[in-house]
Amino acid sequence: MANYLAQFQTIKSSCDQHRRRRASHRHETTRVGFSQDLDEFKTILKPRLKLIVxxxxxxxxxxxxxxxxxxxxxxxxMAKRVYARLESDFNTKKRERxxxxxxxxxxxxxxxxxxxxxxxxIRNTLDRRVQFYEEEIRRLSEQRFTPIWNFCNFFILKESLAFMFEMTNLHEDSLREYDELELCYSESVNSPGKHREFGGLDTGDDQAALLNRGFKALTQIVQDDVFREFEFRQYIFACxxxxxxxxxxxxxVAARGYAFVxxxxxxxxxxxxGxxxxxxxxxxxxxxxxxxxATTSHYDGTAVAIDSEREFCRIQGDLYSLCRIKFLRLAYLIGYGVEIEKSPVNSASLSMLPxxxxATWPSIPPDSSAETMAKEKASSFQHYFLTFNLLVMLHMILQAKSREKIFNIHRKPLPLEPSLLLREANRRRAFLSVGNISELYDSGDGSGLDANSKPSPNKSASNYMARTMSGPATSETSLxxxxxxxxxxxxxxAEHALKQTVSDPNFMTSLSSLEEFEKRYMELTKGAADNYHRSWWKRHxxxxxxxxxxxxxxxxNYDLAAKSYEKVCALYSAEGWEELLADVLPDLAECQKILNDEAGYLTSCVKLLSLESGLFSSKERQAFQSEVVRLAHSEMKHPVPLDVSSLITFAGNPAPPLELCDGDPGTLSVAVWSAFPDDITLESLSLRLSASSSADEGLKAIKSSDARVLVPGRNIITFDIPPQKPGSxxxxxxxxxxxxxxxxxxxFSQDGPVDTDEFMSFEKPTRPVLxxxxxxxxxDITPAVSSALLMNELQWIGLIVKPIDxxxxxxxxxxxxxxxxxxxESQMIEIETYGSDVEHVGGTDASKTSSSxxxxxxxxxxxxxxxxxxxxxxxxxxxxxxxxxxRAIDDTIARGASPASPQKQSIVDGMRMxxxxxxxxxxLNQVFERTIAVHFTNPFHVSTRVVDKCYDGTLLLQVxxxxxVKATLHVKDIWLxxxxxxxHTGKGDGRPTSNLFPLVIAPSSRAGILFVIRLSALGDMDELEKADSMLNIKYGISGDRTTGAHSPVPVKPDDSEELVFKIAVKMKRPVLDPxxxxxxxxxxxxxxRVGQLxxxxxxxxxLKNPEDASLLADEILYQVDANPQNWMVAGRKCGHVSLSxxxxSRIEITVTCVPLVSGYVHPPQLGLPHVGEANISCNPAGPHLVCVLPPTLSTSYCIPA
Amino acid sequence: MIVCVAVVGHQNNPLYLQSFTEADDALKLHHVVHCSLDVIDERVNNPKRNAPALNETFLGLLYPTENYKVYGYLTNTKVKFIMVTTDLDVKDADARNFFRKFHAAYVDAVSNPFHVPGKKIASRSFGARVSTIVKSFGSGTTA
Known part of the structure; x- marks a missing residue:
């Protein structure tokens, strides 16, 4: 080991002094000789050099x-020669030296x-050394699980290798070595057997040194072979x-750092x-x-992908957040707990943090009664050394007075403690008996007693009371x-103990006063929030x-507070987290109220009302409503339109839509749900309908006549709808x-009140209501009669009035x-059900079934x-x-037709509209108009002709x-x-014999009667022309009014049913005289042919000599009448010809004509203007039409080539 | 111990949230669940960072905090299941198993013809079933 250590130290020290390159230079190039002579080189220098190398x-x-x-x-x-020799002696193929x-x-x-x-x-040196170290390391690694293995040796080798890599800028390799070292260390630490000291007890250890590898002298770590985990892991991380x-x-670094922390x-x-x-x-x-x-100062966000930047910010946010929580914990311990907002985020972090x-909870230092007093005052804590009864009372008061917000909203504050601090601290004082007094007040629900005592911004009376009851702090100096x-x-x-722990005097500054605490708190919170905003974690x-x-x-600072609260509320509201929204929305409302932001405040109130009803008590909800009503009736500077979509919802009837005919008004009933907790009085209520076909809401609002008060829940409101354009x-x-x-x-709600979690479905309902x-x-109105009615008689006209749905x-x-x-009009109108509808009545209308x-x-x-x-x-x-x-009135006298005067009866004459x-x-907004035509006619059409003219001058006149009409006529009498x-011949009055009557004439049939008459002396010819003979027919009619003509309506009860029809018959003399x-x-x-003469x-x-003297002239006038479009008349069209x-005597008249058009055309007619028509006999009669062929084709131009 | 389970709709709206703490502090768990949606969003929006987990419904550990753990699960219909536990030593297999059962219970609950999709789950039997699943979590019977 000493061997390694020596090497290690050599490397370390040499590197610390010089750059490595220089060092190797010094070591490897000390011996240099000078020789310019070949002999000298051979004999002296070469052996010396050989020896060296x-x-x-x-x-x-x-x-x-x-x-x-x-x-x-x-x-x-000479020099060249020596050098050449030198090269040949010392260079090898592999390497020139x-x-x-x-x-x-x-x-x-x-x-x-x-x-x-x-x-x-240098490279060679390095390679060789690396090889050496790696071999050594491998050797040591093989011994890992043998008793002789020593971490220190391993560390020295690894660290040296890493250091060499680092020196040669091979950072990646260096990092790898450190990573392996760390892994190996953790394994060795965790392996049972050797117990190492943990460390962390030196002065200044409380300040993290995870980025300061020079914090502890490495030689110390190594020499003692202590490798305390506390120091060593920080050292590795720093490297x-x-x-x-x-x-x-x-x-x-940030990511690894967070995980490391x-x-x-x-x-x-x-x-x-420990x-x-x-x-x-x-x-x-x-x-x-x-x-x-460190990471922020090294971070250069310019060359980083957006995702990486977000990731970085997220980690920064996490670091800030973690720091914030620990800071809050410290602050809580030393008495800033009351200043910490009992929000869900703080509660989630702190209440789950042990x-x-x-080993033992810090005891109160001597001579600290003044501090205790100050703390007590500052935090207005109650101390719990009251009599038991008083305590219970106090507890109850505090419970009731938990957290007071606007609208008197009471909420149990969220816990910031994992367990009661009071109990925890006392329990950990080893000498204390377990059953101390605070056990009595463990509410068992995890909420700390101290949590109750946060003074509300508007300090309430009961809070004062609570404080008064707490009494002055005891001034005992020794416990x-x-x-x-x-x-x-x-x-x-805790504060004293913390001061002992913390070595950095600046650290405690942020906990020294409330201002400093808040400053630091703000800094950390802002740091976390800003970084999270730049990351993916918007919600955080x-x-x-x-x-x-x-x-x-x-x-x-209500303005900024409101802005931030708005963001929070918008987030919760958008995603429907109503519980969380209910927690923060009252705060926003309070800000808005203080800021006099009426629009915002109203919106918040409405929003509060529209939250799930379980989130607020009915009393609180009533308070919201009364605020809305109060504001609505107060003088608002800028009246605002308010969206109450979540509060007042409406829907049409679930029944099929109301169907109206074009032009009809109607009544639409709409169900309106009010989520107000109480009745709410409305000044007006209008409904807009929009055509489902077109997007615009171009319709006028329809006001409701009733509905001044909306009761909570369902209200049925009726709206009178004026006539609308067709559509749905x-x-x-x-x-x-x-x-x-x-x-x-x-x-909109479908069939019931909108559930408040339906925040995303404010879509237009597709179901039409109208x-x-x-x-x-x-x-439809159509005439019921199909054939003509009797003219001049009182006749029924039937109209079929058919309503169509x-x-x-x-x-x-x-x-x-x-x-x-x-x-x-003197007659009553008769209305009767129409035949085909009788069954319909009985069938469809159940209510009328019994009567019908x-x-x-x-x-x-x-x-x-x-x-x-x-x-x-x-x-x-x-x-x-x-x-x-x-009664159709026709003043003219009907005229009979005769061959002499063929009367054409126009159908129009009998038409009445x-x-x-x-x-x-x-x-009565719907109007149906129609003009119907009814045909009236005389009962008979009469035609006469002279059937025969006897030699005695008697004429047989056939009538x-x-x-x-489509009715049976009974002719009862006829006279002429x-x-x-x-x-008349004989003495008769011209009546046929009475046994002929009644003569029954079926519809559309005819009957003939012969009258025998003769000519009588004639006074004046003009008289003859003017006068008419009159045919009188007395008849009765039996017909159905639904068909047509029928027996006239009796105006008076005793009116006889006999009718008289008079018709004029014109008789002329002479009859024919050609x-x-x-x-x-x-x-x-x-x-x-066309064009052919x-x-x-x-x-x-x-034929005979005319009786008329004017025709006696021996010449007559003729006139050719031809259509000039069809004929060209060559020559005179009219002229006189002599006729004996x-x-x-006879004469022939020839007129040359040219046909102009082909086809069947009327030929020219010859007329004799001076001769009456009755005196002309056409014999033989000319053709009615003649055929004219097209002109023959001319071939003159079609000469063959 | 599982302190909270939640079902969150595809628009990040809460559909069901049940806390299992004795204290009356469900609101803080609302906050935890709500904020953990950030993590789910991030994972869903950056699939390349979790490429192998593309078809994986179990999202694993969302929050590596010191004191509690949040696990997530995302169904095909983008409904999220979130579980908050104070056990700091949870086996992934246990969590997976839990979510599988939870998912099954959810599917049964929303298959009720009287349930309106997208609305909060009010079914009491669902609540009871979830409680059972929560109680059996990590007890070994879940395996």
């Missing part, structure tokens, strides 16, 4: 120094050469840290009863601070041996922000007013008869006033037939009656009033 242990090389001047050729040659230096020549090359030779030497810093790895702290805990009081805490604090300081375990220490005495004793940072806030709060709507937002405070809630249908037909309740039907139609089963076909008579009918209730949902009587308007819906110029015949002669060619030829023949007056 024979020693293999040494590294050597030869520098040949040539003094020859370049001008001296002789000398130079010679170099030459010219004193007078250029030296640049030489120094490079020299340098490389030197490096070779490692130094190397890591050299390797620019401060992050690793934690593990070393554990080791210290094991040795605690160490000074609180030695462990002090050591950890100083170690952490050293590490922070008390120091010294009886068996008396348990009071808490204040424990503090004083934010939580510590809360601790900073508490200190700010204490110092009435979802609940948008609930807005309202509490006092002057307008609030808004987006808190559907407004697109406009559609809600009702929509109630017509209270509907009003306006009937506006158009021109030529009159509604008989007895009388399924309901008929009701209702009056009509000003054309309005009110729809009866029973008819609101069923299809009904509405019958109302109208009825404008209908149905107003219905809840507010044909066509039934125009003839116009002048005609008379004088001239015009015949169309066939075309000469087979076909007509064609001759149109007509033959005009006089003699019967049978």
């Amino acid at each position: 024979q020693n293999d242990e040494r590294e050597w090389f030869i520098v040949f120094v040539s003094k020859a001047h370049p001008s001296n050729d002789q000398a130079s040659k 010679c170099c030459k230096f010219d004193l007078h020549g250029p030296d640049a090359e030489f120094w490079d050469d020299f340098d490389s030779k030197m490096v070779d030497c 490692q840290a130094k190397l890591l810093f050299k390797l620019h790895r401060p992050i690793e 934690v593990s070393f702290s554990k080791t210290l805990a094991l040795q605690e009863n 160490l000074p009081f609180c030695f462990r805490e002090v050591w950890v604090i100083t170690a952490c601070m050293d590490l922070i300081k 008390w120091p375990k010294p 009886p041996v068996d008396r348990p220490m009071r808490l204040s005495e424990i503090h004083v004793a 940072g934010v939580v510590l922000d809360g601790e900073i806030a508490a200190l700010f709060f204490k110092h009435e 709507y979802v609940l948008g937002a609930l807005t309202g007013q509490i006092g002057k405070l307008s609030f808004r809630s987006h808190g 559907k407004v249908r697109k406009p559609r037909a809600l009702v 929509y109630s017509l309740k209270d509907g009003i039907l306006h009937i506006d008869a158009g021109a030529g139609l009159k509604i008989e 089963s007895t009388d399924t076909r309901k008929v009701e008579k209702v009056p009509i006033e000003d054309g309005k009918i009110k729809i009866p209730d029973w008819a609101s949902d069923v299809t009904t037939l509405v019958w109302f009587p109208v 009825i404008a209908l308007k149905l107003e219905f819906g809840v507010f 044909i009656l066509h039934s125009e 009033d003839l116009q002048s110029g005609f008379e 004088c001239v015949a015009v015949g169309f002669l066939p075309f000469s060619s087979d076909c007509l 064609v001759n149109m030829r007509w033959r005009v023949e006089r 007056n003699e019967q049978g």
